Every structure is written in structure tokens, then in C-alpha cells.
Amino acid sequence: MDKDQASETQVEAPSNEIIIAPLPRITLQAFCETPGVAATMQAVIADRRMDKAHARIQMGGPAAAVEAFRSAPTPNVIVVETVSDPATLVRHLETLSEACDAGTKVVVVGHVNDVQLYRDLIRRGVSEYLIAPLGTLDILRTLSELYVAPGARNLGRIIAVMGAKGGVGASTVSHNVAWAIARNLDASTVIVDLDIAFGTAGLDFNQDPPQGVAEAVFAPERLDANFLDRLLSRCSENLALLAAPAMLDRTCDLSEDAFDQLFDLLRASVPCVVLDVPHVWSAWVKRALISADEIVIVAAPELASLRNAKNLIDLMRAGRANDSGARLVLNQVGLPKRPEIDASEFAKALNVEVLSSIPFDAQLFGTAANNGQMIAEVQAGGKVNEAFVQIASALTGRGEAKRGKRGLFEPLVAKLKRRRA
Missing domain, CATH: 3.40.50.300 (P-loop containing nucleotide triphosphate hydrolases)
Structure with missing residues (x-):
């Protein structure tokens, strides 16, 4: 489900503040289940760092994502919010993985702080598991880091x-x-x-x-x-x-x-x-x-x-x-x-x-x-x-x-x- 697509190496910024890199020209689709996460995602795609990305948001969570990509190509990034139990989530992700194109990155937004679930998802190829409620910059930072080379330093x-x-x-x-x-x-x-x-x-x-x-x-x-x-x-x-x-x-x-x-x-x-x-x-x-x-x-x-x-x-x-x-x-x-x-x-x-x-x-x-x-x-x-x-x-x-x-x-x-x- 995930394939390394690292960007160019970055350099140390003058201050201790972490500068979030603008995303490259990617496609992104988000499938939300709660109004709060949907509103945050809307703020994310309106941010200046997403200027080059083509993104859309819809409701329905993992089930909607599975249905959407049964016969359609997957985007570069899929963001899925879930309120279901871990077993149901894993079942949906297994079905989704069968439809995912090589290189597609999946970010899951959950409402349960479960270390075992996090490990299971990462082992299955999920790029990141985030816990709601989330701020706009939290999601932006996660999406940006998907395209930053491992070990790269901060942007100028x-x-x-x-x-x-x-x-x-x-x-x-x-x-x-x-x-x-x-x-x-x-x-x-x-x-x-x-x-x-x-x-x-x-x-x-x-x-x-x-x-x-x-x-x-x-x-x-x-x-x-x-x-x-x-x-x-x-x-x-x-x-x-x-x-x-x-x-x-x-x-x-x-x-x-x-x-x-x-x-x-x-x-x-x-x-x-x-x-x-x-x-x-x-x-x-x-x-x-x-x-x-x-x-x-x-x-x-x-x-x-x-x-x-x-x-x-x-x-x-x-x-x-x-x-x-x-x-x-x-x-x-x-x-x-x-x-x-x-x-x-x-x-x-x-x-x-x-x-x-x-x-x-x-x-x-x-x-x-x-x-x-x-x-x-x-x-x-x-x-x-x-x-x-x-x-x-x-x-x-x-x-x-x-x-x-x-x-x-x-x-x-x-x-x-x-x-x-």
C-alpha cells in the first residue's frame, strides 16, 4: 500500500520552529465520518501548503473508500477516518489494499489511543495513524512528512x-x-x-x-x-x-x-x-x-x-x-x-x-x-x-x-x- 516517494533533502532552518514543507503535486481524497474531522480536513486543503495538491473530501469513512475505489484508480494519498471497532477497520483496509495502486499512501484517523492497533496498521502498510481530535497543522505536518526523505533536516x-x-x-x-x-x-x-x-x-x-x-x-x-x-x-x-x-x-x-x-x-x-x-x-x-x-x-x-x-x-x-x-x-x-x-x-x-x-x-x-x-x-x-x-x-x-x-x-x-x- 505504501512505497517510498521521498522528496529532496532539506536543510536546517534558522530557528527552532519546524517549517512544514509545501506538498508536491499530488492527488488526495479524504473519507470522513464525523463533522469535526471533515471540517479540519477542509481547513487543511485550503491551506497555502496544499496549493499544488488536488484534494477532495467526502463522508462515509472506510466503507465509502472501499466502494469508491472498486473500479477507480486510487489517488496518491487516502485519508480515512474511522469510528468503527479495530476488527471492522482492519477488514475494510484489507479490501482497500487490494484496490490500491502501487505508491498510494494511506493515513488513518481514529478515535482510540490503542498502541496495538497502531502497530497492526503500520505492519499492514498504513503510512500513519492519527488520533482525533486533530489540529489543522497536525494533519498538514503528517501529510508533508510523507514526502520528506527519512532523516532530512528542516526546510529553509x-x-x-x-x-x-x-x-x-x-x-x-x-x-x-x-x-x-x-x-x-x-x-x-x-x-x-x-x-x-x-x-x-x-x-x-x-x-x-x-x-x-x-x-x-x-x-x-x-x-x-x-x-x-x-x-x-x-x-x-x-x-x-x-x-x-x-x-x-x-x-x-x-x-x-x-x-x-x-x-x-x-x-x-x-x-x-x-x-x-x-x-x-x-x-x-x-x-x-x-x-x-x-x-x-x-x-x-x-x-x-x-x-x-x-x-x-x-x-x-x-x-x-x-x-x-x-x-x-x-x-x-x-x-x-x-x-x-x-x-x-x-x-x-x-x-x-x-x-x-x-x-x-x-x-x-x-x-x-x-x-x-x-x-x-x-x-x-x-x-x-x-x-x-x-x-x-x-x-x-x-x-x-x-x-x-x-x-x-x-x-x-x-x-x-x-x-x-
């Missing part, structure tokens, strides 16, 4: 940073936060400039790589760990850049899933990925935000930013019911002669806490931008740099103490060696 964390409006400094924030994660928190990090036409990451890091994110997006058939390694430009010991070409020779009307393959590969290769998301609204931007592990909305303390930030935060709440909400960073605070909305009023209107308020300093930011430097390289001990370190710590769950050194490309190299072996 994706942090998406976007401005509530143009010109609020979201790119500057994302670049400096990525620098702080890599340098102050000692986590191998890749920053991805998603603004293919007008991206500034190359300028900010004083880099001019011949290849970058455009090659990854426009030639997906070539994209693998080795190709990605060649596209990355090293900025420091722990930080690499996937730069944008900032050229207008072709338009960037990208499909909704244009970056899926790249993000999946980065998740499995590097502990931390920071996305510099441009201030545009398209299907792929919405998908990139909703699928990220952490979202940072950068806003200026004025009305247009307030309105747009509210729309973005409300959308993220609706689309990410099982995740933490988007974080709010106020930038350019204290701009001379500009009337501003106080941070407390801003936070109250959005019903969120302000993660950090970054003071306006034209001399500091202008010098860094013109020299292709990070704020820490211009003024390491200032309040602005402290703000970026604080944001980095909050997003990764790490303290400021550095940990053992590890080369940026070590996960990629290790993966290549495993594949060659």
Missing part, C-alpha cells in the same frame, strides 16, 4: 519583504535585513531580487553579475542545484545574491507559478531566503507572499501606506489562516517637515504591532546607497543598524550570538555529492 525559511507603496525603502530594508541575518546571526542566506526590470540589489551590494534571477525564471528546464550555484553571486561569507538584470529588452508578464521551482530549490538548499518583492500586484506576487514563511510589509508613516498596508495585511490574514500574520516595519520615520501618523496609531488601525520603526537619515542611507554598501558597513554601531539586527532576530527566531561557521554553499555541495553517489 523564506522571508518576503514588500513595500506598502513605492518609494518606502522596502528593498533597502530587505537587503540590510538579509545582511544582518547572514553576518550577525551567522545563517547562510540568499537574497533574491524579484524586480527583474528595475531591481537594485546588484547596486546595493556593489555587484554586477552576468546572470541572475532572469535565467532561473526564463529557463526553468535548466534549473537545478548546480545551475543555481552558478547563478548566485557571493556578497560575503554567508550571503549570496540572485540579482535582477534591470534590463528592458523583454517584458516580464510572468505566470502565477513562474517562481515555484526556484523557491522550492532554494528552500531545500539554504537555511534562509529573503525575497525582495517589487511593488506591483500580479498573480505571482500574491503567490510569493502567501507562500512565504514570514512576510514583512514596509510602510512610511503616512495615509497611503496605511491604506495599502491594511489591504495587504487583511489579505494575508485571509489567505494564511494557519500562519503568523504579516509583520509591519515603519521606515523613513521622522522625515523633516512631513506630518506623520504616530506608530501607535498606525499599529492600532491595522491591529498589528510595529516590528520596528526605522528613523530617517538621509546622509546615512544616501552614503550607503551611493557606495554600494550596507548600513552596517557605513555605521555599524548606530540605531539604524540595531533596528535591522532586531528585525532579523525576530524573523528568524535567533538571538544575536553567532553560531558555528558554515560555508554558504555547503548545503548545495552536499546535495550534489549525494546525487552523484
Whole structure:
């Protein structure tokens, strides 16, 4: 009934939190017997991690599952809830196993905490036995682990940073936060400039790589760990850049899933990925935000930013019911002669806490931008740099103490060696 279908090896995430991997393109059918489990399964298939999966739910339990697959092919995963006695359950599963295609995985949800039953089910090829009541994340974690290689470590964390409006400094924030994660928190990090036409990451890091994110997006058939390694430009010991070409020779009307393959590969290769998301609204931007592990909305303390930030935060709440909400960073605070909305009023209107308020300093930011430097390289001990370190710590769950050194490309190299072996 079960056949190993392990995914690519994963790497250690920056924090102690276990990141649940998005499921691959699978089919799933659930057969429930109680309204509670059916409602939980409905929440599971609505979660962002199930975006690629095709799932359906029906009532009837094991008997309905047996009937459904007498003459129909089985999906990749069958979830069966049972309230019957163990003997009846085993009888139904034996009948179901005769109809199951090779590789089909079966998860049983029961209402009895019975160790002997658990052992019997595992021995008969059932992938997992869960005990109701269950939370949405409990089922998501179980389904995700069906496609994770045994012994694989946690996935890398994706942090998406976007401005509530143009010109609020979201790119500057994302670049400096990525620098702080890599340098102050000692986590191998890749920053991805998603603004293919007008991206500034190359300028900010004083880099001019011949290849970058455009090659990854426009030639997906070539994209693998080795190709990605060649596209990355090293900025420091722990930080690499996937730069944008900032050229207008072709338009960037990208499909909704244009970056899926790249993000999946980065998740499995590097502990931390920071996305510099441009201030545009398209299907792929919405998908990139909703699928990220952490979202940072950068806003200026004025009305247009307030309105747009509210729309973005409300959308993220609706689309990410099982995740933490988007974080709010106020930038350019204290701009001379500009009337501003106080941070407390801003936070109250959005019903969120302000993660950090970054003071306006034209001399500091202008010098860094013109020299292709990070704020820490211009003024390491200032309040602005402290703000970026604080944001980095909050997003990764790490303290400021550095940990053992590890080369940026070590996960990629290790993966290549495993594949060659």
C-alpha cells in the first residue's frame, strides 16, 4: 500500500520552529465520518501548503473508500477516518489494499489511543495513524512528512519583504535585513531580487553579475542545484545574491507559478531566503507572499501606506489562516517637515504591532546607497543598524550570538555529492 516517494533533502532552518514543507503535486481524497474531522480536513486543503495538491473530501469513512475505489484508480494519498471497532477497520483496509495502486499512501484517523492497533496498521502498510481530535497543522505536518526523505533536516525559511507603496525603502530594508541575518546571526542566506526590470540589489551590494534571477525564471528546464550555484553571486561569507538584470529588452508578464521551482530549490538548499518583492500586484506576487514563511510589509508613516498596508495585511490574514500574520516595519520615520501618523496609531488601525520603526537619515542611507554598501558597513554601531539586527532576530527566531561557521554553499555541495553517489 505504501512505497517510498521521498522528496529532496532539506536543510536546517534558522530557528527552532519546524517549517512544514509545501506538498508536491499530488492527488488526495479524504473519507470522513464525523463533522469535526471533515471540517479540519477542509481547513487543511485550503491551506497555502496544499496549493499544488488536488484534494477532495467526502463522508462515509472506510466503507465509502472501499466502494469508491472498486473500479477507480486510487489517488496518491487516502485519508480515512474511522469510528468503527479495530476488527471492522482492519477488514475494510484489507479490501482497500487490494484496490490500491502501487505508491498510494494511506493515513488513518481514529478515535482510540490503542498502541496495538497502531502497530497492526503500520505492519499492514498504513503510512500513519492519527488520533482525533486533530489540529489543522497536525494533519498538514503528517501529510508533508510523507514526502520528506527519512532523516532530512528542516526546510529553509523564506522571508518576503514588500513595500506598502513605492518609494518606502522596502528593498533597502530587505537587503540590510538579509545582511544582518547572514553576518550577525551567522545563517547562510540568499537574497533574491524579484524586480527583474528595475531591481537594485546588484547596486546595493556593489555587484554586477552576468546572470541572475532572469535565467532561473526564463529557463526553468535548466534549473537545478548546480545551475543555481552558478547563478548566485557571493556578497560575503554567508550571503549570496540572485540579482535582477534591470534590463528592458523583454517584458516580464510572468505566470502565477513562474517562481515555484526556484523557491522550492532554494528552500531545500539554504537555511534562509529573503525575497525582495517589487511593488506591483500580479498573480505571482500574491503567490510569493502567501507562500512565504514570514512576510514583512514596509510602510512610511503616512495615509497611503496605511491604506495599502491594511489591504495587504487583511489579505494575508485571509489567505494564511494557519500562519503568523504579516509583520509591519515603519521606515523613513521622522522625515523633516512631513506630518506623520504616530506608530501607535498606525499599529492600532491595522491591529498589528510595529516590528520596528526605522528613523530617517538621509546622509546615512544616501552614503550607503551611493557606495554600494550596507548600513552596517557605513555605521555599524548606530540605531539604524540595531533596528535591522532586531528585525532579523525576530524573523528568524535567533538571538544575536553567532553560531558555528558554515560555508554558504555547503548545503548545495552536499546535495550534489549525494546525487552523484
